[in-house]
Amino acid sequence: MTVDDRFTRDHRDTRGELPLGTRNEIVVGPVSDWAEDFSHLEPEWAADPYPIQDDLRRRCPIAHTGRFGGGWLPTRYEDVAAIAYDTERFSSRSIIMSNYRPPLELAPIGATPPISSDPPFHHDARKLLLPAFTKSAVAKREAATRAFCHALVDGFEGQPVVDAARDYAQHIPMRVIADMLGFPPEDGPRFREFVENALEGVNLPPEERLARMESLFDYLYAQIRDHVENPRDDLTTYLIDAELYGRKLDPAHVAGTIALLLIAGIDTTWSAIGASLWHLAKTPADRERLVAEPELLPTAMEEFLRAYAPVTMARLVKEDMHWRGVDMKADDWVLLSFPAANRDPEQFERAGEVVIDREVNRHVAFGLGIHRCVGSHLARMELRVALEVWLERVPAFTLDDPGAVTWSPGQVRGPRTLPLRIG
Amino acid sequence: MKVHIDPGRCQGHGRCYTLAPGLFGEDEEGYGQVVGDGVVPPGEEQAARLAVANCPELAIELQEEA
Ligand code: HEM
Ligand code: SF4
Numbered sequence: 001m002t003v004d005d006r007f008t009r010d011h012r013d014t015r016g017e018l019p020l021g022t023r024n025e026i027v028v029g030p031v032s033d034w035a036e037d038f039s040h041l042e043p044e045w046a047a048d049p050y051p052i053q054d055d056l057r058r059r060c061p062i063a064h065t066g067r068f069g070g071g072w073l074p075t076r077y078e079d080v081a082a083i084a085y086d087t088e089r090f091s092s093r094s095i096i097m098s099n100y101r102p103p104l105e106l107a108p109i110g111a112t113p114p115i116s117s118d119p120p121f122h123h124d125a126r127k128l129l130l131p132a133f134t135k136s137a138v139a140k141r142e143a144a145t146r147a148f149c150h151a152l153v154d155g156f157e158g159q160p161v162v163d164a165a166r167d168y169a170q171h172i173p174m175r176v177i178a179d180m181l182g183f184p185p186e187d188g189p190r191f192r193e194f195v196e197n198a199l200e201g202v203n204l205p206p207e208e209r210l211a212r213m214e215s216l217f218d219y220l221y222a223q224i225r226d227h228v229e230n231p232r233d234d235l236t237t238y239l240i241d242a243e244l245y246g247r248k249l250d251p252a253h254v255a256g257t258i259a260l261l262l263i264a265g266i267d268t269t270w271s272a273i274g275a276s277l278w279h280l281a282k283t284p285a286d287r288e289r290l291v292a293e294p295e296l297l298p299t300a301m302e303e304f305l306r307a308y309a310p311v312t313m314a315r316l317v318k319e320d321m322h323w324r325g326v327d328m329k330a331d332d333w334v335l336l337s338f339p340a341a342n343r344d345p346e347q348f349e350r351a352g353e354v355v356i357d358r359e360v361n362r363h364v365a366f367g368l369g370i371h372r373c374v375g376s377h378l379a380r381m382e383l384r385v386a387l388e389v390w391l392e393r394v395p396a397f398t399l400d401d402p403g404a405v406t407w408s409p410g411q412v413r414g415p416r417t418l419p420l421r422i423g
Numbered sequence: 424m425k426v427h428i429d430p431g432r433c434q435g436h437g438r439c440y441t442l443a444p445g446l447f448g449e450d451e452e453g454y455g456q457v458v459g460d461g462v463v464p465p466g467e468e469q470a471a472r473l474a475v476a477n478c479p480e481l482a483i484e485l486q487e488e489a
Contacts, residue, residue: 130452135437298441302477360476368479372434377453 006251007224021103024069028203038065038073041203046409053340062326068097071333080341084368090315091118097314097333098202112260113253128242135377142381148175149389160423161400165274165415172386173269182234183223195267200410220255269379271310271414273386278415281399286356291395300356301383306363307354309339312411338364397422424463425486426471428455432482443470
């Protein structure tokens, strides 16, 4: 047997010939007019984006910005769905709206397949992941997840106030994905750092952003090499051994997919758990009803996902075109707001209200079309178990100080500080 | 009443097999599949309608008479 030396060379060497992509001037500071100058990285958006989105939907409905080198923000369900389905004209080459556009040559694979991939490659890269993430595959992790949630609540002993984002929500997806990838569970704090760099460090200087990305990949390559030497029954070994088109994957594909699973799995689910607890802490009627009727939780959970959808994606416009009343240019960003789509009154009755027994709920928190969240069954299991355990163990809780709650800026939004009074 | 999944639209969200496990199942990649010939047994009509109403991809067709 030959030694697998794909991961001994640094992945960056293999990218040497590629052009560098384009960078634009970084613009930060208060937004003058959300219709002409939007930025999802400003504090006003992080604190409460829904009134902004509702206003834009009424008067625009596709907002523009000159920041990030130019981009668009559709706010109607119809437009968000049309873009998600139209992979011919909107590329996933980069799905984080930033001040850097990766080179065209990166398509159709992208840096983190399959989320960064376009057809036809996308389908094959995605297919590799699907079996590990089906509803029945993730059900096998439910018992361990539940035990872990109980252990976190055990840790609240003696504290009248706990931070539900920091002490509960964040740890659950970190532990689950560490187990699936076969990474040391005690590396949780490093995962948090990687996630924040990737998703919240968007307006940092490019060299800084690059350096932080490199530290993520340094970490991943070390983990991958360790798995090459000591293969295990986990996703990392699975990806190292996986084949496409009759040969093993490119090292950059393996590392990119692992980076994706680490980043996409953590703060998304952490945000969904946190936002649900935040809602219940400030809405005693809903909290009491769920404690009394635990069988309603699966329905209520879908409503939390609709109303507080944590994830917004991005696309790059492929060619100049007139699209639904606006002139899009090649390489313009589109901020694909699943949260805004989920609150469109044309699509949902009482769109702005949280209706925990809503029976008809075609929300798009996990996206639409070919990029439907691979982790949606896993995320739903984690969210359900996290809320079940919390409501069983801590049935009475309130916001300790509403003003102390903080929300993450950028494309994944959820509570990052959430002090709850539990005793 | 009969249900049918359009495989060209289904993306494996799994709302159908969660809400109406008697009528739908998952394949090994998580895509939805109709159980048997798709004929909805008596008592399952409401579950069938619920699945249709919650499929984000509008992939489930429901024929009222079959
Ligand atoms: C509540 C939690 C989550 C939400 C709201 C969420 C949301 C999303 C959304 C909206 C997309 C679509 C991307 C696009 O259209 O460009 C997506 C894709 C993806 N998500 Fe999630 N996600 C969550 C949790 C997870 C978890 C736990 C994992 C796995 C560990 C995961 C892995 C992925 C992957 C691999 C993709 C790429 C799929 C593709 O491009 O084919 N996500 N997610
Ligand atoms: S709910 Fe719709 S998209 Fe999801 S598995 Fe069922 S048919 Fe497919």
